[in-house]
Amino acid sequence: MAEAVPEEELTIPRAAMNKMIKEIVPSVRVANEARELILNCCSEFIHLLASEANDICTQQQKKTINAEHILGALDRLGFNDYRTDAEAVLKDCKAVAAKRRRQSTRLENLGIPEEELLRQQQELFAKAREEQAAAEQAQWLQLQAEAQMSLQQQQHGDVPSNSGDGEYS
Known part of the structure; x- marks a missing residue:
């Protein structure tokens, strides 16, 4: 049976929250109680948004919450004003993900056109087939x-003995 996750683990990391606060209001001191309240409000908002997105996902008979479900949840919960910002963030995330995929492509990192790599691969396959054929032919000749x-030994009666001294009987 799975253990329940303690409530404190279901929040945004405090270091991340402190960094966001410092970036948003760098010249203002924020009391610890206020930081805790912001942290709890953010966590509650995320839970509410995720729950509403899950309801939308379930109504659409989907098994995975996607960005459209989140945007729909913002609308349903009355946070329409955030939709434009959320769509901009989504667009940026997609662009970053596409860039990462392009950067991680090994073929592009080699700097060799795909056609050249294919030609080299075909050459290697042909060489391997030739080597295999030569090995099979050598084995056949052996x-x-x-x-x-x-056959010659049998015809001449020169069958070696098992005495181990190398002489024929």
Whole structure:
């Protein structure tokens, strides 16, 4: 059975909250009680927004909350004024994610066109096939030579003994 998560773990990290406060109002001192109140309000807002987005998601018979569900929740909860800002943040997040995907593409990092890489791959495949064929042919020739030698020994009665001294019986 899963343990319940303590309430304090369901909040925004205090260091992050303090940084946001300092960035928004750098010249104002904020009392610890006020910081705690802001932290609790933010957590409550996130819970409320997530719950409403979950309701929208469920009504649409979806299993994953997406950005449209969050935007719809903002509207339903009367936070329409935040929709434009939220859409701008979403657009920025998508742009950053697309940039990361482009940067993480190994082919682009190599600086070699995809066509050239494909040509090199085909060359390597062809070389591997040639090497495999040569190895199989050498093995076949070896087997043929051994079979011929065995046949000649049988015809001449030169079958080696098992005495281990290397002489024929």
